[in-house]
Structure formats: C-alpha cells, structure tokens
Amino acid sequence: MNIIAKWYYRLGAPNWFYPLTGKMLPWIAVIFLALLIPGLYMGLFTAPADYQQGDSFRIMYVHVPAAWMSMFIYFAMAVAAVVALVWRVRMAEIMIISSAPIGASFALIALITGSLWGKPMWGAWWVWDARLTSELILLFIYLGIFALYNAIENKQTAGRAMSILTLVGVVNLPIIHYSVVWWNTLHQAATVSKFDTPSIHIDMLIPLLLMAAAFQFLYLWILLLKMRANLLEQDLHCGWVKKIIWDRRKAHNGGN
Template sequence: MWTFFHKLGSPRYFYTYAGRLLPWLAVLTLILFGVGLYWGLVVAPADYQQGESYRIIFIHVPAAWMSMFVYMVMAGAGAIALIWKMKLAEVVAISCAPIGASFTALALVTGMLWGKPMWGAYWVWDARLTSELILLFLYLGVISLYSAIEDTRTASRAAAILALVGVVNIPIIHYSVVWWNTLHQGATITKLDQPSMDTRMLIPLLIMAVAFKAYFGMVLLMRARCEVLERERNSNWVREVVQLS
C-alpha cells in the first residue's frame, strides 16, 4: 500500500495513472450531469414560494459548495507541499486555483441572477456575498502570485502560503449567515438536524453536487497532468511521452 502511495507521489506514475482514470471520470461526470439536470429541471416540482426560479439552486449551491471545497483541497495540498516539499502537492495546489475561481465566479453570477427576482437586487453588500467575493479575489491572488514569480518552486511556496492564510475566510463564508443579519438564507442542508428541503428537490441537488465533484476531479487531473509535463520537461520519460504523442 505504502509503495503505491510512494509511486503515486512520483510525477511519472501520477501522469500514467491519472491518464488512465480520466476517461472513467469523464463518463461519470456526463452521466451525473445528465441525470441531475433532467431531475432538477423536469422532474422536481416547483417551489411553493419561489415558483420555478428556485431551479437556479441546482447550479448555484453545488458551485458555492465547490468554491469552498476546492479552496480546502488547494490549501491542504499547499500545506503538504510546504511541510514535506512534495512536488506533486505543489502541482495539485496550483492546478486547483483556476478551477476554484471558476466555481466561485459561477456561484456569484448565479447568485446574482437568483437575487434579482427574489430580493429585487443583483448585488447587496451582505456578509455572505462579500465573503464569497473575497474568496474569488483570494483565488485570483494565488494565481497571479504564482505566475509573477519566475522560479516554479519558489512560486509554489509563496502561493501555498497565501492559500493557507486565506483559509480563515472559509469559516467566515460558512457562518456568515449565522453571525450576521443577512439577506442570504441560512443553511438548509449542511445543518445537523434534518435538512429543511423536500426530498424531490434534495435528491437532484445532491446528484448535481456529486456531478460537480466528478467534474472537478476530472479537470484537476487534466490540469495537474499538464503541469507535471511542463515541470518535468527535461526528464527522459516526458521525452518518451512527447515522442509517442
């Protein structure tokens, strides 16, 4: 088992195994999105208060969850990279950043499109929205800090430190609807008692959440493979890969 992990930590094995996993993840992502979208848009009933507009939830909530989940993956990988100087962790951390930024932007715009018909405004400076916007800036900060430093390993370390500092924002986002009086509704699913949502809406939401996870796994592996090729470009195995392609 340990040798497997050790091998997986080596860029070459990671590249091979990730490549083998990718088609399966692609199929899984497609199926999950297909089922989730059909269920959410067609099968699930309309909301008694919000009518059909609530269907934005099937994009908005998974995107918002992923915006925080990806950040934790990025910061976790960054911590591993800082402590154990593991190259692959650096690769994973920096590959997370653009994907997380996409999810955050998606959560923000779909939130705006939901806020307009429900609250009467696209944007309000409330705690949940503001802390999510800060999350987007943190992602962009990590990306630009990384690309501003020439030496890849130094850049990775600097980006990892910034990512770790930014972790304080995650609990702020999560508890913002509790700590402050906000327009944004409170948690409906990630609370300890039973979720206050109809099962016919909850199931497609959870399927969409898993679909977003599978999509993230797929795109992360694709980005990480590119990053590994780029970093190991002078090694023999990359030469072989290039000649075979």
C-alpha cells in the first residue's frame, strides 16, 4: 500500500484521527502564532501608511485574509462534498459541517471589517458594492447549509443532504458573483470610487501574505478542534471513545 493511501485510510478512521490530530494541534497553534505576531506587527506598525487612505487601510490586514478564507473554506467544503458523496467518507461530512460555521464567521468578519473600512472611505457603513454584496450572499449560503444540517435529525442523512447543497452552491457561486458584478456596474450611482486592483507596495504585501498564511493555520486549528468535538459527540457510544475515556480515567487515577 502506498503512503498516500495509507494516510487516507488512517485519517478516515476516527480512532486514528483523534489521537493524531491531538498531537498536531499544539504545533498548528504555534505556527499560527508565529505567523500572526510578525504579520500583525508589520501590518500595524512598520508598513507605510497609504498615501490616500492614511492609517485606516490597515484594517485590510484582517479584512482581506478573512474574505479570502471565506471563499477558500467554501472551496474546501465543496471538495470534501465530492469526497463524501462519491466515496461515502464520513470524515469528509464531519469536515463540511465543522467548516460551515468557521466559513460563516470569516464571511461575517469580512463584512464587519469591510463596513468599518467603508465608513471613512465611502462615508457610509454599507455600500451595495459588488464584492460586499456577494460576500453577504456567501454568508447566507453558509447559514443555509448549517441550518439544513441542524434541521435533519438523522445525522447520516443530514450529512449527505448537506453535501448535495454544498455542491449546488459551488456551481451557483460563480454565476451569482458575476451577475452581482454585472448588476453593480449597471447601478453605479451609489459607489463613490472603486479601488481597481491597486498595485501594492512590497512592504504592505509581506504582512498581508503573513496574515493570510496565519489565517490558514487558524482555520486548520479551529477545524481540527471542531472536528474532534463533533466526532466525540457523534461516536459517544463507540468503542474508541470509551477507550479514550477509560485511558484518561486510568491516567488520572494513576496520577493520584
């Protein structure tokens, strides 16, 4: 058996997945902090102020990575949905349902920071800008997936229904995005000015990339934590969970 297939099966088995990710978690947290601290420091202090927007552009270092993550997570969920539907991998379903609230949170962060950024730039808390509008729609799609999963009692059915909805969403998202962009160019009146892909200075770019990488590890960290929690909850009566509890109790009593 080649090494990829071996890992694939191990990650698909809860009794392997749980202890393995338990060992990975602290490392992921360390990498996240190692990327976040220099990223934030450079972004907030050493990066030069923008000649048009002054210091208020610095919210970009949270806003842009959060917006990227909200899209990346949906893409990751769609890949997991294919895996879940084609190979019936339960772990992929757990990954989707654990990702949906994280993706929704990133979308919400992007919307809130975008609106905070918009106040000094556009003079309004909310502008029906194409990107903000599609981000809002993305948030609603996330919430729909989450609501569907919670509405179905049988978690096996819920997982498959959610996977189908995720795939329907990934087919529709580009259509929605481009129609919103088109709609926005038609109703130009509201937008004051759009910053058309400004060429970004290298001193501004490096902290942005650091923050983007940090957010990736933040996602991985929260995802693994949530997947572990969901696994324990679903498999409460399975042998491997009982064994973990048994081992913990034994270690605890031994310590005393």
